[in-house]
Amino acid sequence: MNGRKKILVLIGLVFFLQACVGAPKPPKELLSLNESQMKIRSYQSRTFDIKDQQKVMRGVVAALQDLGFIVERANGPMGLVTAGKFAGSGHSGFVELTVTVRSKGESRVEVRVNAIINTRPIEDPKIYQSFFTAVQRSLFLPG
Numbered sequence: 001m002n003g004r005k006k007i008l009v010l011i012g013l014v015f016f017l018q019a020c021v022g023a024p025k026p027p028k029e030l031l032s033l034n035e036s037q038m039k040i041r042s043y044q045s046r047t048f049d050i051k052d053q054q055k056v057m058r059g060v061v062a063a064l065q066d067l068g069f070i071v072e073r074a075n076g077p078m079g080l081v082t083a084g085k086f087a088g089s090g091h092s093g094f095v096e097l098t099v100t101v102r103s104k105g106e107s108r109v110e111v112r113v114n115a116i117i118n119t120r121p122i123e124d125p126k127i128y129q130s131f132f133t134a135v136q137r138s139l140f141l142p143g
Helices: 003-021 035-044 053-066 125-138
Strands: 045-048 070-075 080-086 094-103 109-117
Touching: 035 045, 035 109, 035 125, 045 125, 053 070, 053 080, 053 094, 053 109, 053 125, 109 125
Parallel strands: none
Antiparallel strands: 045 109, 070 080, 080 094, 094 109
């Protein structure tokens, strides 16, 4: 065999062996929540004492619009709203929100919002408090 054929055979053998290795196993804690994630989740969620999930959906959409967001999707049956806006003066980037609205028992509705700016999660509880205050106002609930 000449040198070129040996190199091609060697490269082929390397690719063959690479294919036999298989995919790496994901870590066991991949889908488990740590304490930090649980803390963030606690201020991303709020439960309202309202029976009507659709009323809360309308309140979420109204609150987002009041806050200057453009609602991209609102799916009532799934309880899902997505919205976005530019960060505003003094900040650069784009803020995206995903809001889920679901019934929790007979007389309560839970709202959970996830906010990101420039593909990075927002972890400041004040941001989420402002959102829920706006939702509460749009539902005409006492503070």
